[in-house]
Amino acid sequence: MIKKLYIKSNPSVKEKWLNLLMQEGIREESTLDETYGYYNDEDELIATASRYQNVIKCVAVDSTYQGGSLFNEIISHVMNQNVQEGFFKHYVYTKPGCKKGFEYLGFHEIESVDHTLVFMEKAITGFDVFIKNLESLNQNAPNTAAIVMNANPFTLGHQFLVEKAASESKYVYVFVLSEEMSAFKAAQRIELVRQGTAHLKNVKVLPTENYMVSSATFPSYFLKEDDDVTFVQARLDARVFAHHIAPALNITKRYVGSEPFSNATNIYNEALQEEFKGKLDLEIVNRIGNEESIISATKVRSLLAEENLDAVRHFVPETTFAFFISEEGRQVIAALKGA
Helix, strand or coil, X not given: CEEECCCCCCHHHHHHHHHHHHHCCCCXXXXXXXXXXXXXXXCCEEEEEEEECCEEEEEEEXXXXXXXXXXXHHXXXXXXXXXXXXXXXXXXXXXXXXXXXXXXXXXXXXXXXCCCEEEEEXXXXXXXXXXXHHHHCCCCCCXXXXXXXXXXXXXXXXHHHHHHHHHHCCEEEEEECCCCCCCCCHHHHHHHHHHHCCCCCCEEEEECCCCCCCCCCCCHHHCCCCCCHHHHHHHHHHHHHHHHHHHHHCEEEEEEECCCCCHHHXXXXXXXXXXXXXXXXXXXXXXXXXXXXXXXXHHHHHHHHCCCHHHHCXXXXXXXXXXXXXXXXXXXXXXXXXX
């Protein structure tokens, strides 16, 4: 029998869930919307799977019961829940050893990282359609560049990076992460980027949809303790980009911003550089500002939470500031204050 597991409110259930994950060599993942478990006739938890939005996570089947129908049943149940929540595309990051099980359920591989993970989806209009849509936007321009950003929110630092790329390239595609994990909605972030780059006629702003990785949806639960999650994430992102997205748009260079105070970002940039060798150029651009007033989205969010709009004004374009003083922007500020 499949039941919903209330792991946040029921310590006993959570303990059994954690034991099953540990038994199968899977780490706990904190970013989960719902978790389900399959119980046998002795009321023992023998299989589990979770979901965050339409990403399937924390899949484990007791080794005693592997090879039967439990895997199919628990994954099918989670996919049905996805559909009930309005999601008609399903994604999973899984171990290579689980790939065939997901293929049996209609999943297709998008990209993989050696013997560490496989990124898969099940969708009627999925990655192939995404790539074809990109191909239809191809400007066939030489010296085409790209930037991938969260823009949470869009700052003068982001604007500087785009302006630099635009001045050095024939055409620039700016991809804005589509995930919803912030007080700033994806639609708001992409609109702020579009407004803040409207003066650059050789720039096109696009959503990443589900195909460029972020830490919120990257399931580190199945990685070994000694694996560097950031490095693996960067390699997956780099491979999806270099093998699929860049060819679709004739992209030959990617710009990224440096992060003097974030070791994780430095690791990410190093991984991109390694994966791009022989395929794409990577330019790491130093952030504008100094140690006392470095421009970052994190700093802007902090100032907004303090309602220090006077200070915020020095870190964002006028288009972003205009949003903050709008009714919609005030709702975002209220959410940041309550976070």
